[in-house]
Amino acid sequence: MTDDLKPARLRLAPSPTGEPHVGVLRTAIWSWLYAKRTGGQFLLRIEDTDQTRLVPGSVERIIRSLDWLGLTYDEGPDIGGPFAPYTQSERLPMYQEAAARLVQSGNAYPCFCSSEELDALRARQQAEKRATGYEGKCRVIAPAEAAARAAAEPHVIRFAVPREGATTVEDLLRGPVVVENRTLDDFVILKSDGFPTYHLAHVVDDTAMEITHVTRGDEWLPSAPRHALLFDALGYPRPIYVHNPVILAPGGGKLSKRHGAKSALEYAEDGYLADALVNFLCITGWGHGDETVMSREELTRVFDIKDISLAPATFDTEKLNWMNGVYLRQMPEQQLAELFAQRLEIDLPPDVPRPLDRSFVEEFTPLIRERVQLLTDVLPLVDFFYQSVVATPPVEEFLAKKWKDQPQATADALDAAADDLDALDDWDAETLEATLRATAERVGARAGDLFTLVRLAVTGKTITPPLFESMVIVGTGPSIDRVRAASAAVRASI
RNA sequence: GGCCCAUUCGUCUAGCGGCCCAGGACGCCACCCUCUCAAGGUGGAGAUCACCGGUUCGAAUCCGGUAUGGGUCACCA
Numbered sequence: 001m002t003d004d005l006k007p008a009r010l011r012l013a014p015s016p017t018g019e020p021h022v023g024v025l026r027t028a029i030w031s032w033l034y035a036k037r038t039g040g041q042f043l044l045r046i047e048d049t050d051q052t053r054l055v056p057g058s059v060e061r062i063i064r065s066l067d068w069l070g071l072t073y074d075e076g077p078d079i080g081g082p083f084a085p086y087t088q089s090e091r092l093p094m095y096q097e098a099a100a101r102l103v104q105s106g107n108a109y110p111c112f113c114s115s116e117e118l119d120a121l122r123a124r125q126q127a128e129k130r131a132t133g134y135e136g137k138c139r140v141i142a143p144a145e146a147a148a149r150a151a152a153e154p155h156v157i158r159f160a161v162p163r164e165g166a167t168t169v170e171d172l173l174r175g176p177v178v179v180e181n182r183t184l185d186d187f188v189i190l191k192s193d194g195f196p197t198y199h200l201a202h203v204v205d206d207t208a209m210e211i212t213h214v215t216r217g218d219e220w221l222p223s224a225p226r227h228a229l230l231f232d233a234l235g236y237p238r239p240i241y242v243h244n245p246v247i248l249a250p251g252g253g254k255l256s257k258r259h260g261a262k263s264a265l266e267y268a269e270d271g272y273l274a275d276a277l278v279n280f281l282c283i284t285g286w287g288h289g290d291e292t293v294m295s296r297e298e299l300t301r302v303f304d305i306k307d308i309s310l311a312p313a314t315f316d317t318e319k320l321n322w323m324n325g326v327y328l329r330q331m332p333e334q335q336l337a338e339l340f341a342q343r344l345e346i347d348l349p350p351d352v353p354r355p356l357d358r359s360f361v362e363e364f365t366p367l368i369r370e371r372v373q374l375l376t377d378v379l380p381l382v383d384f385f386y387q388s389v390v391a392t393p394p395v396e397e398f399l400a401k402k403w404k405d406q407p408q409a410t411a412d413a414l415d416a417a418a419d420d421l422d423a424l425d426d427w428d429a430e431t432l433e434a435t436l437r438a439t440a441e442r443v444g445a446r447a448g449d450l451f452t453l454v455r456l457a458v459t460g461k462t463i464t465p466p467l468f469e470s471m472v473i474v475g476t477g478p479s480i481d482r483v484r485a486a487s488a489a490v491r492a493s494i
Numbered sequence: 495g496g497c498c499c500a501u502u503c504g505u506c507u508a509g510c511g512g513c514c515c516a517g518g519a520c521g522c523c524a525c526c527c528u529c530u531c532a533a534g535g536u537g538g539a540g541a542u543c544a545c546c547g548g549u550u551c552g553a554a555u556c557c558g559g560u561a562u563g564g565g566u567c568a569c570c571a
Contacts, residue, residue, distance in 0.1 A: 015570080015571050017571080047571065049570090050569095052570085053570065111569090115569070118569085126495090129495055130496080131496045131497080131567070132496090132567060132568095133567070156569050158569095174499075174500090177498070177499080178498095179497070179498070183496070183497050183567090184497095184567095185567085188569050190569085191569040192569060193569080195569085197570085197571085198570075198571050202571095218498095218499070218564090218565070219564095219565055220565095220566095220571090221498060221566080222498050222499085222566040222567070223566075223567090224498095225498095243499085245499085245500075245565095246564080248564090250505085252563090253564095254564080254565095280506095283506070283507080283519090284505095284506060284507090285506080286506095286507085287506075287508065287519095288508090290507090290508065290517070290518040290519075292518075292519045292520085293519090309506090309507075310499080310500055311501060312500075312563090312565095313507090314505060314506075315505095315506095316520065316521085318505080318521055319506065319519075319521080322520060322521085325533090329533075370531095370533040371531065373532090436529090437529095447529070448528090448529055449529095450529090451529040451530075452529075452530065454529090456530095461530090461531095462530060463530060463531045463532090464529095464530065464531075465530095466530090468529080
């Protein structure tokens with residue numbers, strides 16, 4: 001489909017108070033996709049206007065998260081751009097200038113009320129079951145007097161919200177949202193420390209940076225009218241607003257750190273693929289026909305902000321896991337093997353020498369690629385390949401199912417298998433299978449039942465990659481030794 | 495409490511007045527394949543489209559109300 005969409009500029013504007021969780025990541029993905037789709041730009045801006053909540057290292061974590069997800073930005077604090085700086089604490093003069101301009105035009109005024117005073121006011125309003133909010137005590141101070149006091153006294157700047165009328169904000173997803181101005185109070189735009197509040201900073205920066213679409217969580221919807229009023233008072237054109245719903249935790253309720261909300265970097269650690277996470281997050285709260293698995297390229301072709309769903313979506317970990325498996329299976333084998341190797345270098349015990357032999361990993365990659373959903377699934381599937389000694393499992397594990405209460409037959413079967421394997425000249429999967437099938441027939445067991453015993457003996461596990469291919473990798477000597485050890489253990493228990 | 499927003503299978507969604515007694519995906523169940531586990535294949539259960547009214551020849555789709563859920567009322571974002 002050919003679209004005539006105008007190049008859009010969108011931004012991710014996190015505050016450096018921790019790591020971005022899936023909610024903001026999904027907004028980032030949507031914004032990024034839309035910017036790409038329209039041939040526009042995506043940028044990163046750090047909103048560090050609250051000096052008290054800064055968490056050291058947050059900015060780096062944010063950047064690393066975006067980098068891992070592949071959400072490249074065209075402008076940002078670390079790479080600069082035509083509207084630098086991209087960190088709000090470095091843009092203070094702009095906010096102060098805007099605030100001063102608003103005071104001058106009568107749209108804002110200094111407020112000298114102390115926080116104790118404001119707390120008391122709020123308490124009174126709550127006690128009387130009235131709406132809380134600043135009632136405009138300092139709004140009536142004459143401008144000349146206010147200016148004089150402002151020069152000497154600590155103060156904030158408040159926006160003078162019109163007492164009459166209503167403000168309509170156009171939201172791209174829900175249409176017009178109308179709010180009566182009298183339900184809005186005179187909110188603070190510049191704090192006493194000279195830093196702007198979010199409200200002012202948003203309006204000033206998104207204008208300065210020529211943002212076309214403001215994408216943010218819908219917790220901002222109630223204050224959108226304030227922003228609209230600010231844009232109007234400053235004489236700035238209003239951007240297109242897109243308030244997207246939150247993501248809910250599986251149990252219901254907002255997804256939070258408590259409810260398993262993870263950061264991008266944690267997903268990486270847990271064995272997820274960036275492409276899968278991007279696809280999954282994009283698809284939760286948004287849909288495109290019957291399609292579910294969509295590559296990044298496909299998404300940038302079809303993603304449209306307008307199709308974002310209004311109802312809050314629940315985070316479905318099962319679906320994410322499934323999708324991760326899909327992406328893993330789709331991957332070229334060579335690339336997959338490298339991923340497995342890197343993961344194993346993290347997960348394998350320290351006594352296994354690094355770097356891992358890539359050709360060895362490539363050998364078993366085809367055996368496990370269909371059995372892996374998360375990268376962390378790899379280790380338990382292949383760890384026995386890296387152990388020179390595999391302890392024989394407890395005898396009870398052998399004497400299960402068909403072999404229950406038959407230690408004699410079990411030991412005999414194991415011995416027969418060992419004998420037959422011993423006699424082999426060739427040690428390839430086909431030969432091994434043919435041999436053991438014959439063994440099974442000879443001892444009067446079903447092939448599958450014998451395989452189960454051999455599997456347990458050779459790998460120490462009940463769930464493994466295909467047995468014969470695994471035995472080829474383990475090698476002749478160790479394989480036979482382990483079968484013999486198992487038979488001895490079973491025999492000893494008689 | 496005031497204000498604002500939302501409401502289709504358990505979950506994510508398709509649907510934009512007739513093609514829908516509602517389609518796809520995850521999950522679940524069964525069968526097939528099969529050396530375990532997966533993967534794959536086939537089929538199945540699962541939604542009176544929150545409820546009540548209205549508009550219309552005709553509504554999941556438009557309108558109103560109710561209920562439920564969520565958000566927000568800071569010198570936090």
